């Protein structure tokens with residue numbers, strides 16, 4: 001690619017992705033036939049359930065009225081800005097009104113276009129719309145044999161491209177296309193990913209595409225861990241809430257991430273300039289497991305007061321700021337946000353900051369905090385004895401510096417004054 005073309009690609013990506021970077025936080029929805037079994041969305045594979053037997057689940061799936069509105073309302077309450085729903089998971093069952101196969105939610109069980117309902121709910125609640133689509137397909141007769149049989153590969157690619165084409169044409173403006181597992185074909189050429197994504201972008205010029213069609217595209221997708229990609233590359237950590245993507249009633253309350261865990265994950269992604277896509281596996285009828293909503297509503301309450309430390313354009317804190325035993329950072333220009341999650345009492349000491357501090361305040365109410373900078377030590381004083389945050393024991397202290405701060409601690413310690 002010529003240099004000027006590369007600049008255009010970069011500019012176009014920045015334009016398309018601005019809202020996504022600002023949004024930071026989204027809801028993943030894994031919902032399908034497997035939800036009825038409640039033993040993870042890989043249950044068909046893990047229990048070696050024969051296709052013919054698994055197919056029966058297509059007729060027994062009963063869905064209540066408008067569950068997607070419940071998800072969208074919760075996402076909104078939780079401070080999430082977008083959603084991504086499984087339109088077809090590895091099991092192969094299509095949740096939309098497709099002409100590509102009769103194995104779909106309109107012809108079988110629910111007898112409704114669940115994707116349409118989801119899109120409507122996102123729009124009603126002002127959330128951006130993402131579609132998850134699994135390339136791997138355990139139901140399609142060519143889904144596995146395409147690896148060794150050229151005619152099967154052609155048929156399977158026609159099916160895949162046809163399905164993706166429907167998804168990007170039938171539902172108006174889409175914001176995210178989230179591919180998954182590209183088994184069994186071993187290269188993007190064999191998948192014809194370039195051609196497929198070009199078709200998608202022609203129809204949806206603003207869409208953002210993830211990296212799971214074997215092309216890097218717009219963003220990376222670390223799964224079940226939070227690790228920042230190299231500087232300049234967008235990333236989104238996708239995380240289960242309780243260890244399973246699909247509905248899993250066989251959990252204990254302690255298997256679920258707490259409100260505090262979720263906020264810490266948000267701190268971590270924000271500090272690394274990434275996003276968090278947190279999963280809900282609705283019950284077969286579409287209801288949200290109460291463990292999920294009980295934890296997410298307080299997340300939203302916390303964000304309503306402290307969202308400034310999370311949303312919008314951030315700078316990466318990793319590489320600039322260091323971990324401390326009592327908290328960690330997010331960063332926006334000259335402002336650093338210290339997320340204190342182990343409150344030590346009325347004085348907080350932070351080492352290694354050489355930049356001049358102009359102002360310190362509690363993010364939650366703007367109350368000024370007294371401070372003193374002495375050599376390499378910053379003392380924040382006159383604070384309450386106990387962590388003032390009643391939602392999750394995470395208080396953010398906003399520090400406005402004269403210039404963009406940096407913190408140097410290293411491993412050694414020879415402080416002479």
Ligand code: GLC
Nearest residue numbers: 030041042180181223238245
């Ligand atoms: C994986 C799993 C899948 C899940 C996905 C979410 O690749 O196969 O079940 O949907 O990750 O990131």
